[in-house]
Amino acid sequence: MTRGSLQRERICLLVELPVTEYERVWRLQTRLVTARSEGILDRDVILLTEHPPVFTLGRRGGLDNLIAPTADLDGAGIPVFQVERGGNITYHAPGQLVLYPIVDLLGVGLKVVDYVWKLEEVAIRTAAAWGINAERNAVNRGVWVGARKLGSVGIAVRRGISFHGIALNVSLSLEPFRWIHPCGLHGVEVTSMEQELSRPVSTAEVRGTIKVESLAHAAPADRSGV
Numbered sequence: 001m002t003r004g005s006l007q008r009e010r011i012c013l014l015v016e017l018p019v020t021e022y023e024r025v026w027r028l029q030t031r032l033v034t035a036r037s038e039g040i041l042d043r044d045v046i047l048l049t050e051h052p053p054v055f056t057l058g059r060r061g062g063l064d065n066l067i068a069p070t071a072d073l074d075g076a077g078i079p080v081f082q083v084e085r086g087g088n089i090t091y092h093a094p095g096q097l098v099l100y101p102i103v104d105l106l107g108v109g110l111k112v113v114d115y116v117w118k119l120e121e122v123a124i125r126t127a128a129a130w131g132i133n134a135e136r137n138a139v140n141r142g143v144w145v146g147a148r149k150l151g152s153v154g155i156a157v158r159r160g161i162s163f164h165g166i167a168l169n170v171s172l173s174l175e176p177f178r179w180i181h182p183c184g185l186h187g188v189e190v191t192s193m194e195q196e197l198s199r200p201v202s203t204a205e206v207r208g209t210i211k212v213e214s215l216a217h218a219a220p221a222d223r224s225g226v
Contacts, residue, residue, distance in 0.1 A: 012043055012044045012045070012046065012215065012219035013043055013044070013045050013046070014045075014046045014048065014211060014214065014215060015045060015046070015047050015048070016048045016049075016207070016211070017047060017048065017049035018049070018050075019049070019050045019051065019052060019094050020049050020050075020051065021051065021052055021054075022051045022052070022054045022056065022079075022081055022092060023081060025047065025049055025051070025100065026081075026083055028047070029047065029100055029102060029163045029164070030163070032045055032047075032102045032163070033102055033158050033159075033161045033163050036102055036104060036161045037104075037158070037159040037160065037161050041102075044101065044102060044103045044104060044219050045101070045102040046099060046100070046101045046102070046214050046215070046218060046219055047099070047100040047101075047102070048097065048098070048099055048100075048207065048210065048211060048214070049097075049098055049100070050092075050093075050094045050095065050096060050097060050098065050203070051092040051093065051094070051096070051098065052093070052094065053076070053077070053078045053091070053092070053093040053094075053176065054078060054079050054080075054081055054091070054092050054093075055078060055079070055080045055081070055089060055090070055091050055092075055176075055180065056080075056081050056082070056083060056085075056089070056090055056091075056092065057080065057081070057082040057083070057088070057089050058082075058083065058084075058085045058086055058087035058088055058089070058154050059084055059085065059086060059087075059156075060086075060087070060088055060184070063080075063089075065088060065089045065180055065181035065184050066080070066089060066179070066180050067178075067179050067180060067181065068179035068180075076176075078176065083156075083164070084156045084164075085154040085155055085156045085163075085164035086154045086155060086156065086164075087141075087152070087153075087154035087183055087184075088181075088183045088184030089180050089181070089182070089183070089184065090152050090154070090167065090180075090182060090183055091176045091177055091179075091180065091182070092167060093172045093173065093176065094172060094203075095169075095170050095171040095172030095173070095192075095194075095203055096167050096168065096169050096170060096172045096192075097167070097168045097170055097203065097206060097207060097210055098165065098166070098167045098168075099119070099122065099165045099166050099167075099168075099210065099214055099218060100163060100164060100165045101119070101162065101163075101165055101214070101218045101219060102161060102162070102163050103115070103161065103162045103218070103219060104160060104161055105157065105160055105161070105162050106160035107160075112155070112157060112162075115155070115162060116141060116153055116155065117136075118217045118218055119153050119155070119165060119166040119217075119218055120136055120141070120142070120143055120151075120153060120166070121213075121217045122166065122210065122213045122214050122216075122217045122218050123143040123150070123151040123153075123166055123168045123210075124136070124143055125213045125216075125217070126168060126206065126209045126210045126213050127143070127145075127150060127151075127168070127193060129209045129213075130193055130197065130201070130206065130209070131197065132145060132150070132193060132196050132197065133145065134150050134151070140183070140185060141153050142183065143166075143168070145191055145196055147188075147189065148188075148189045148190065148191035148196075149182060149183070149185075149188055149189070149190050149191065150168065150169055150190075150191050150192070150193070150196070151166055151167055151168040151169060152166065152167050152182070152183055153165070153166040153167075165218075168193075168206075168210065169190065169191065169192035169193065170192060170193045170194065170201055170203045170206050171192060171193065171194040171200070171201050171202075171203050172192060174190055174191070174192060174195065177190040193206065
């Protein structure tokens with residue numbers, strides 16, 4: 001085992017959660033950010049989870065990109081939650097894997113744009129392991145298969161600690177994405193790994209893949225000891 005891998009194991013903890021309400025995970029993130037910034041927590045943490053159906057809004061809002069009437073959302077039982085991450089409106093549901101790395105960017109000397117690149121890399125490599133050729137888009141952040149959006153990224157940084165992260169569509173129903181302009185983009189089609197492969201895809205198995213990739217790319221080793 002290399003020194004780099006030993007170092008990564010020392011500073012990063014991956015916590016796998018079952019399907020968990022969005023607000024509960026958001027509150028957990030904020031507590032972890034505080035603990036990390038105050039030195040109570042001595043390592044970075046990656047949360048891996050799925051959420052019950054929920055629309056989330058970033059700092060720039062996004063209610064103007066919500067197409068469906070509120071009454072329809074109430075009928076479907078889908079709440080709308082606004083948080084401090086970057087980006088616009090998106091949708092989460094079981095069958096979509098979400099990574100929330102709590103990373104000390106100052107400690108690893110990493111710029112936000114480079115860190116977002118790493119998050120995208122996790123999703124791209126996970127998709128590639130399943131035979132899907134996903135890539136970045138020079139204009140819009142996230143992960144794409146041609147003109148179809150496979151994954152969304154949005155982070156926040158507080159006192160040098162990053163939180164929020166990236167969502168990868170594996171096997172969820174894509175219908176609710178038609179009720180919004182995803183990430184504020186008009187006319188964009190959202191896809192999933194299952195749709196791209198035209199066969200059922202096990203979210204549990206993809207969890208195994210994304211865990212490996214997240215430890216390799218989303219939690220960079222502390223450069224202070226190199």
